[in-house]
Amino acid sequence: xxxxxxxxxxxxxxxxxxxxxxxxxxxxxxxxxxxxxxxxxxxxxxxxxxxxxxxxxxxxxxxxxxxxxxxxxxxxxxxxxxxxxxxxxxxxxxxxxxxxxxxxxxxxxxxxxxxxxxxxxxxxxxxxxxxxxxxxxxxxxxxxxxxxxxxxxxxxxxxxx
Numbered sequence: 001x002x003x004x005x006x007x008x009x010x011x012x013x014x015x016x017x018x019x020x021x022x023x024x025x026x027x028x029x030x031x032x033x034x035x036x037x038x039x040x041x042x043x044x045x046x047x048x049x050x051x052x053x054x055x056x057x058x059x060x061x062x063x064x065x066x067x068x069x070x071x072x073x074x075x076x077x078x079x080x081x082x083x084x085x086x087x088x089x090x091x092x093x094x095x096x097x098x099x100x101x102x103x104x105x106x107x108x109x110x111x112x113x114x115x116x117x118x119x120x121x122x123x124x125x126x127x128x129x130x131x132x133x134x135x136x137x138x139x140x141x142x143x144x145x146x147x148x149x150x151x152x153x154x155x156x157x158x159x160x161x
Contacts, residue, residue: 001157003094006053008152010044014145022100022107022148023114023131024076024121029105033148036065040075041150042114042131046096046122047075047082049154054091079121086156094155095128101142101149107133 014020018032021040033039047059056062062085063070063078070078086092096118100107111131119126136142142149 003155003157004053004055004091006049006051006154006156008045008048008050008052008154009149010041010048010059011147011149012039012041013147020105021075022110022150024079024117025110025113027105027107027110031145037063037070037073037078038075041148042098042100042152043075043079043118045098045150045152046118046154047079049096049152050082050086050093050156053154053156054086054089056085056089076117076121079118083122090158091156092158093122093124093128094157095124095130096122096152096154097130098132098150098152100131100133101136101151102133103135103138103143103145107131 012033012035014031015034016031020027020029020032021038023042044059114131115126115129119129141147
């Protein structure tokens with residue numbers, strides 16, 4: 001068995017008048033993330049972790065913001081596309097560990113719903129999807145509630161040939 005690890009990071013500005021999508025779940029809040037797609041930082045970080053582990057570049061390479069096809073795209077669709085790329089090369093996901101960084105809203109009430117969305121998209125058990133959340137202690141753009149960040153690490157596996 002061959003295994004690889006990938007790391008992903010994403011950040012988006014928070015603005016009024018946008019839905020706030022995190023982990024494939026719309027989270028009620030006064031602001032939402034601004035981006036070319038639905039700006040789901042958690043799914044974007046997971047996509048980057050998976051693509052990086054497989055040596056396939058990053059989300060911007062596969063879904064550039066200059067391509068109208070991805071305007072307002074549902075990030076769950078992007079993750080499905082990433083999974084198809086991995087499957088086509090014989091990779092499967094072992095687990096994903098992630099952290100959201102934002103001051104508000106509180107994420108704990110939404111974590112199980114996010115895990116329930118992400119696990120089937122990745123083709124793994126719920127127990128193989130970890131989502132944590134922390135604040136930035138009111139420091140920097142995240143602390144001023146101007147933005148949100150997500151980090152993800154993914155393990156992918158390939159059967160030895």
